[in-house]
């Protein structure tokens with residue numbers, strides 16, 4: 001079975017002048033594509049690189065593979081992660097991971113929070129700021145956090161993103177609006193422990209791979225932000241705990257909230273859900289990643305899976321198996 005890999009590499013893009021230095025952080029490295037290709041071979045499939053954007057469309061039209069393994073982040077809009085799966089749907093080519101709707105809504109963090117909270121998942125109180133004059137209408141408690149509404153990989157999220165007062169909030173929002181040119185999500189800051197939950201499967205077969213606590217190696221977790229600095233320096237700054245040393249009922253609530261969000265969004269095959277415990281002691285949904293990073297060494301879901309006994313090859317094999325079962329191929 002031939003499995004085409006759809007991806008967008010950091011090296012495919014030129015950083016437009018004036019862009020923040022983390023603008024390309026979400027895009028993949030060649031090591032990730034090679035890792036996936038090797039894992040596909042180990043599972044008995046024949047991988048073929050398809051790339052993204054125009055190259056992807058041309059290759060799909062000329063000679064479609066049996067299945068597309070999709071890690072393409074897309075380009076240019078809040079719907080960008082829906083581009084590759086949208087093309088696959090149009091051309092009737094089976095593909096792994098979620099459908100265009102789930103991918104697009106998950107990338108818009110505010111739209112996603114509205115959707116999951118309507119389905120009973122608790123999420124931090126928030127406001128969306130499109131222009132500086134919106135700030136006056138915000139009535140959230142401090143500390144707060146401000147982040148670009150349509151990004152991932154902690155793009156625009158720094159240690160300094162935890163904000164204690166109105167003056168700092170105004171300054172932060174001003175710089176985020178200027179640098180990232182998109183709405184800014186302001187949320188109440190959850191001071192409790194942070195968890196990420198790996199989920200695999202579809203329908204009755206949806207299952208939690210495991211729960212991983214993400215905590216700082218130094219300093220208190222109350223003020224910790226899993227910022228771009230922390231993600232880049234994860235070996236020295238971050239400790240990953242699997243299973244977390246937390247009360248059983250807290251971990252059960254974390255898993256239940258993550259599963260509820262996965263189902264509410266209609267995610268498929270795999271996703272990773274980020275949650276944090278709020279000041280009230282209850283887990284809150286921060287965001288969902290239906291295209292979780294799949295770098296064979298550094299990605300959270302890969303670290304989590306390996307600590308749960310699921311090798312990288314098995315993780316990739318599971319994603320493909322879930323997709324094949326959906327299509328009956």
Ligand SMILES: Nc1ncnc2c1ncn2[C@@H]1O[C@H](COP(=O)(O)OP(=O)(O)O)[C@@H](O)[C@H]1O
Pocket residue numbers: 124145147151152153154155157187188189190191194224225226227274276286287
């Ligand atoms: N409301 C919040 N309360 C506490 N920490 C938060 C909150 N929102 C984000 N963070 C911190 O910022 C990190 C990145 O935010 P997240 O929403 O997961 O964005 P990304 O898509 O970039 O991963 C989180 O892992 C967490 O450490």
Ligand SMILES: [Mg+2]
Pocket residue numbers: 153154274287
């Ligand atoms: Mg996150």
